[in-house]
Amino acid sequence: MSKADKKLVIFSDIDVEKALKNALQKPRPDLISEVRESGLKGRGGAGFPTAVKWNLAASAQGDRKFVICNADEGEPGTFKDRVLLTDYAEQLVAGMVLAGYAVGAKEGIIYLRAEYTYLRKNLEATLEKMRGRKLLGKKISGKDFEFDIHIHMGSGAYICGEETALIESLEGHRGEPRNRPPFPVTVGYLGCPTSVNNVETFITALHIVEKGAKWFKTYGTEKSTGTKLFSVSGDCDKPGVYELPMGITIKKLLETVGGEDAKAVQVGGASGTCVPRKDFDRAIAYEDVSTGGSIIVFGPFRDMLEVAINFMEFFCDESCGQCTPCRLGTETLLEGLDMLDEGKCSLKYLRELCSLGETMQVASKCGLGQSAPNAFLSIVENFKSEILDSRCTCR
Amino acid sequence: MLASERDQLKAEIIKMAKKHDQHRSGLIPVLQHVQNVSRHISPEAMQDIAEAFKIHPVEVQGVVSFYSFLSTEKKGKFIVRLCRTISCDMAGKEAVANQLENELDIEFGETTDDGMFTLEFTNCLGMCDQGPAMLVNEDIYAKVTPEKVADIIDSYRNRFGAHVTQGEHA
Secondary structure (H helix, E strand, O other): OOOOOOOOOOOOOOHHHHHHHHHHHHHHHHHHHHHHHHHHHHHOOOOHHHEEEEHHHOOOHOOEEEEEEEEEOOOOOHHHHHHHHHHOHHHHHHHHHHHHHOOOOOOEEEEEEEHHHHHHHHHHHHHHHHHHHHOOOOOOOHHHOOOOEEEEEEEOOOOHHHHHHHHHHHHHOOOOOOOOOOOOOOOOOHHHHEEEEEEHHHHHHHHHHHHHHHHOOOOOOOOOOOOOEEEEEEEOOOEEEEEEOOEEEHHHHHHOOOEEEEEEEEOOHOOEEEEEEEHOOOEEEEEOOOOOOOEEEEEOOOOOOHHHHHHHHHHHOOOOOOOHHHHHHHHHHHHHHHHHHHOOOOOHHHHHHHHHHHHHHOOOHHHHHHHHHHHHHHHHHHHHHHHHHHOOOOE | HHHHHHHHHHHHHHHHHHOOOOOOHHHHHHHHHHHHHOOOOOOOHHHHHHHOOOOOOOHHHHHHHHOOOOOOOOOOOOEEEEEHHHHHHHHOHHHHHHHHHHHOOOOOOEEEEEEOOEEEEEEOOOOOHOOOOEEEEOOEEEOOOHHHHHHHHHHHHHOOOOOOOOOOOO
């Protein structure tokens, strides 16, 4: 596996204890401004500026606040958090303590997906070890600051990676996203101000606070600073987790992972976009093709319609069913894909389906429904002739 | 379920609910426990859980039906969950699925007659770089091939205490 090939930011060496102690010596606003200065955006995929989130949670009224780690990594093609939770758990815990200190929270929760139950034992051991070293619990590193973390297991629902659905799930409800506003930073878990961040975000923030925003910004682009972990799978020679600077072109990435002959790349998982070969010069960054880290490579012989069907089946299964555009839209798009597969879809109807997809993008309640048609739309747009040619019933 | 078993489970439910101050945030941990112990969440258990948390049973059922790791139907002692998402699909999950059906003599969604194995598809397991991947209860298997399927299944079948009918899974 190539995760240690390059040590840029997240995989660079760090003395966790020293980094955390240094951070806790700084005034809280300084921590947040260092993170703001770095331009760090949420690494789960949504790309919301981390410092803004922390600042809102810090300034929100409330005696009780929470820091939640979103370890409900469920986006198809994403597995970088699994690697972090396995090999970098100490950094995650330290990052959460740092966030707790910055926003004024005493309680942290790791929401770990049910599929990762096998990682729990190691995580619990790490928490215990950190408590023993006075880096977690009461009077952390001798300061008058307490923060502790417990693990909450998910129960198998992709939608719980959406932060308000995650909070609903923590509170013992169906994981159905809430209306926003209010945002979790003001009204979150148990009605308290809550900052929900991705595993990678906490770890990146720890590095930034220790090594400085300036250093972080030497990587990446102006709008997408730093590096990012990419989970690469599919038709390439070297699948695995890679740390690469933001703004890297798809072409360059494919060279790195040995997938130069790809005919398309799915960037951002099932909810992301399918980029055809002609667009491989595009950059992976928030301002161009955005991703939470999922890169799925499709080789020259892949049937793109099968790919689209697989993604749409996923969404039909994982739609929480709360809002109509998503619940019925995903079903209707899947039926359309099946018609295409049978070679029985008129172009007129296909246009209607595309228009339905665009409606879902604006009318769905949460990110799942809004992004569910992305793969459908980009695959139909870029591979229409391939699909129609290969499914001709007159043959 | 025997009456004494239900009483025992009920006592556990009440104890766990108390630990969470009967707050609803303890509901899912209790459901997970019941699922683990009795391999499903029966209508009776839902009643008991609702009582313990002072909520309507339909609220409990609503939660149970939402999550794919909770079920009202009794599952096998070992739940085999094969990833069907794109990367594992491209890596050859179909052949593995076929062999799983052959070894267990059931189809996906079914449980073997002896109550040992349930076969299910699941969405992305986060092992996309090492597909096809599958979970057996909490254990993860990567790069599964049709040839490996029988050995994996046997390792559970031959596990000490696997045939004990009651109690937590081996």
